[in-house]
Amino acid sequence: MSENTLTSGISADYAQRIADDLAANRSEQDQARAELTRLQDELIRLEEGEQILVKMQEVLGGTDKPVARKSGGRKAAAAVPAARRAKGKASAQKGADGAKSRARAGQQASASKSAAPKDAGEPTWRELVTGYLAEQREPKSAAEVTAALTEAHPQRPAQVTVVRNTLEHGVAQGLLERSKQGRSVYYSPVPAAKGDEGAESAA
Structure with a gap:
């Protein structure tokens, strides 16, 4: 048994x-x-x-x-x-x-679309993404972050592409860490000490 x-x-x-x-x-x-x-x-x-x-x-x-039209960087044009x-x-x-x-x-x-009014206190995608991940105890995938933000902010539906780009920008800026489990990619906040070191090196 x-x-x-x-x-x-x-x-x-x-x-x-x-x-x-x-x-x-x-x-x-x-x-x-x-x-x-x-x-x-x-x-x-x-x-x-x-x-x-x-x-x-x-x-x-x-x-x-x-x-004349350039073709593939060639100097001669037909x-x-x-x-x-x-x-x-x-x-x-x-x-x-x-x-x-x-x-x-x-x-x-x-x-x-550009002229649409934007609330002065509306948070940026980076603020939403990093704020959400900071409250989590384990890494989250882009799809999970997208679903959570859409549920938390129904008036501002999130797209996986936008969220994934925001996450990658966070990684590039040293705010987030990227980890891989199998074929899945997960993101989590950078520990405070590590984040300070990244900020100093970026400066």
């Missing part, structure tokens, strides 16, 4: 460890997807900006002037043939107009 009990306990430990690893894996997947989406949006924005700049260059420099440029002039105009409209809409959205 005792052997069965021991076996059941070991199985439960492994099951819990697998569940924790699975949660961490899914959290990292969410972070990777968010980063991929951000990069795709950034690429679209850059491509639209390129269309606008090319159009402006054609207007300012004349249609006979070749448009000139766009005049025939090809003339052929795509109409589509470039249409794309540039659409890009300008989308850029204006994006700027207005960013401005309205």
Whole structure:
């Protein structure tokens, strides 16, 4: 009977460890997807900006002037043939107009978001994260910190990416420590003595 009990306990430990690893894996997947989406949006924005700049260059420099584009850091730039440029002039105009409209809409959205009132006494993410970890007796993962902050501050929902970046900044500044258990990464406050030494070296 005792052997069965021991076996059941070991199985439960492994099951819990697998569940924790699975949660961490899914959290990292969410972070990777968010980063991929951000990069795709950034690429679209850059491509639209390129269309606008090319159009402006054609207007300012004349249609006979070749448009040079750097490629992979090479010094030599390939000139766009005049025939090809003339052929795509109409589509470039249409794309540039659409890009300008989308850029204006994006700027207005960013401005309205930036203009949103912020409470003077509202704590920063770093204050929230370090304050939460200081009250814990054991290290916590980014997903655990995110869940706890979301529950404690429902009016200010936290995102795993924001919390993870804040935690990493805390580690870089010597405020937090990073530890690894299997594939999971955990964070905890730096002891007072260690934190003082890090602050002096940073100064």
